[in-house]
Amino acid sequence: MSVTQTTTTPTRRWADADRLLTIVCVGLPLLGLVLFFLYPMLIVFMRSVAVGDGYGLGNYSKVLGSAGFWRATWHSLFMGSATTALSVFLGFIIAHGLYRCAFPGKWLIRSVIVLPLLAPSLVQALGLIFLLGRNGVISRALGIEIDIYGFWGLLIANTLYALPQAVMIIGAALVLLDARTYEAAEVMGASPTRQFRDLTLPAARFGILNAAFVCFTITITDFGNAAVIGGDYSVLATEIYSQVVGQRNFNMGAVVGIMLLLPTVVSYAIERQAMKRQETGQQVGQVRFQPAFTPARDLPMALLSLLICAGIVAVIGIVVYASFVTLWPYNMALSVKHYDITLAGGYSSLWMTIVISLMAAAGGTLAVFLLALGLRRLPRAVAQPIQILAAMPAAVPGMVLGLAYILTFNSTATPLYLLYGTAALIAIVNFYHYHTQAFLTLMTGFRQLPRAFEEAAGCLGAGLARTAVDIVAPFVAPMLISVFFFLFMRSMVTLSAVVFLTTPHLSVAAVTIMRLDDAGLTSQAAAFSTCVMAVVCLALLGMKATLAMMGRRNRMNGAS
Template sequence: MSHIASHAAKKGGFISGPHLSLDKVLVVASILIPLVCLLLFFGYPLYIVLIRSLTLPDGTLGLVNYAQVFSNATLVSATLNSLVLSAMTMLISLLLGFAIAYRLERTSAKGRAFVTVALALPLLAPSLVQGLGLIFIFGRNGLINQWFGISINPYGFYGLLMANILYALPQVVLIIQAALRQSDARLYEAAGVMGATNWEKFRDITLPNAKFGLISAGFVAFTVTITDFGNAAVIGGDFRVLATEIYNQVAGQMNFSMGAVVGILLLIPTVVAVGVERFAARKQSASASESAIPVQPDTNTWRDVLLGALTHSCSAMIYLVIGVTVFASFVDLWPYRMELTLRHYNISMAGGYTPLWMSLWISLLAASLGVVLIFLMAVSMKKLPAQIGRIVNFIAIMPVGVPGLVLGLAYILAFNTGGPLTLLYGTPLLIGLCNLYHYHSQGFLTMMTGLRGVPVSLEDTCTCFGGGMKETLRDAVFPFMLTTCIAVFFFLFMRSMVSLSAVIFLITPSINVAPVAIMQLSDAGRISEAAAFSTCLMLLVVTAMLLLRWLIKKVPSPDKRS
């Protein structure tokens, strides 16, 4: 670490004259503070999980715990269930996601806003909301059974598969859309001149150009499914998966060593999936041409009708699942007494609305700390030697491959076993840090993308006029990065508000958060109150999203600001 600091202090020609001392301090601080925090609140807890998974009851290290897992039929079954469920979710999400993305990007059919809003809804709520909605629709007291007398069991593999598809589909569509936008219209024109049919253009141009986007989207769906805890906890029933087994081992049996082993097992396929996804994303980006001419949407009646019907059906299902959850929160007794009432919003169990305000405070903490630390780490990357910069970049994006449950378990083992760091346990700050490093990678990649838009000539101009790092950041970098910083702040805030798996182990009798409170209400059979709490949480997150859009529109461009 001192090696990094010494290189960083020497790097950059602007460190001269009266700014020498201050610039050295700023450069070293901008590198060391975020890096130390990343190692302390991400690297160290994961190291503790690994050691705990190898620790035997007598204190020695060995692989006996892993041998016990592989000899445990229940855990082996949960592992296979997770892999099968994730693979099925990936396959179906890819098929549906490609159809929806193609319809949005390559056809001139109307109703785009209807689909876009539907795809945004699952991202604004905890994953368990999909499970709640499916229970209201297909459960024993659901609409299907009450209206049509058709008994459908939503619990188990098929209900969990549907909930996970609804949760993963928006992310899949966004990635495939981005891949389709990178196609060059000139390729299609050349193929048309050579007499290629529409099917041949699709087979020989569209699919090959989008293949890395499809791979990336598929592994995102796989990762989201195998790491999800919310839907599995609400609608999984007797269908065991790795995420619920970690929770059962730790919260149910207080078997931290076995929980650590299952966490490491969950980490392995996730890391592999994330590695493949990042490789595919880089390949897709590298294949894009800046001079490419966008493909214009065309009209094909039968294709547009079929894709439109499929797209609007999927969108309607998302609206139905979310809408029924919101509507049920206002119904007196679902589905028998459908009179509207606010009595379910008078929540007394699980601390009332205290977890909601605690989530708000924790999310503000996570977003505020995150945007400062990530900004400092991003701007310091330019001062590092290329080899060290690649190492820091790798460390910064590592959290994306760690499931929330594993990170939450790591925090228990690292910050609740004695030592000075134990003072953080049971505080909103620690939960905020857990949420921050759960979503650190996405924030860092967004910040690095925004940083590439800062003109190098402007930084050079500040240097020529005698400005040090403080002046360069204030007058050149930050004005161009303001919109990106606002976007990263709200991203961390909104994801922290709906995060469940990363914080499920960190709540205490005095500190609870909204997603966990929703799960507790559902477990207690108070499903209408859980729907009411979910509605309040979604309302807060939607308000934050609208505020983000308003702020971005209000922020003047750097040239106008200057």
């Protein structure tokens, strides 16, 4: 009897400790989702129906009866549709060139295509102004005045901003196509055109659909490009900013925010279904397609891809170049005087953004790791609703989330008011803005972890904490590194989610760039943008170096 007690008591103690740790792992991130996502979104809805001392639909009636709202809505939908069509078309060209064609220099295309992701969204607008504005390089070279402000300028800027997403999503679909299918088609005498029409396009349709909805969501919710180059072409994002910052009408801003939320939620839901259909269609044991050089196909695709990349380099490169020009466009001598920022605070917002980004990256990576670890130990019926909640922030535009935070945390009715005006709150909104991408990335790593590893550790007497440290964390370490740097880089360049949360004493880099441009200090805005891009590029190189070292160490351990 005593032997039974001595063996079962430690087992029960380990089981109780594991159960408690599982509750903590799930409970803390879940509490964060409730406090910093669900609760603020509820406040936005409540403010949208707040009328006087009660509630009603008066705010909606007023907004829906406004010609300005419907003009901004039509502009947003039309801009989103046009940008989506152009981004997906150009993205398919580049993705097809990278994964279905054979030509040298693909590394250069892959390097260039990510550049828009390394800069605040308004950098595309700044670059177009330096190229095509009244004093732009191309405008002066051609001797004509191009009106870049408005629809066409915003369309080009948004397309450049959304293009990397389209390339990555469509490329992920094309890389999954089985080479054996094409070999069978060739044996049957199908021409390359017939293979493209009957095999490539149908197999990639869900990737194309997914890319379309992602591009539409990015475009309809973007604020930076619209604020800089939109001119009189109002969109819903600038309408929210006008209501909140310009008119201090928070209730009307909440209504417009809810209206902006509707198309993005619908788009996100359809995009999720497309992703599921694409994953369902994947086959086990696929053979990766290795294209053979075909001049008639590959040379035009290479040329088109390089031309598109040249446009990206021109738009972003001109911003860097303009930051060193003494007086654009009258004195083109190089100088560093624009790096002496004259706006109040100077570079303080850049250093603060780095600190905030590190906070968001470190805290966010830990939170999603704990949540993924805890969900692995929960029954499916309990875990699935939590996973759905964890994926929901992607459906909320940054402008709406930022508006929700200012309505929630700028009120003394809640103890969370203490967070308002702090770097911690901006770090939190940055994390929850990109929570879905971080969570899904880490869950992908957890799905690749064999259950047998954890079961073996449990048989050897290791509890959940020991298993997490010695087994789980090392296995998913590459994903953890990727999530950390992803959150850091996105926090460095985001604008829409934080534009409402800055104060005279606390600002971030993207908002400083916007203020410099608003003040007419365009060259200083270019200089500040260059500094931000330099930090993000260093972070990207750091991520690649870290992952390379980890891979080299794993190969050495495997060889030994």
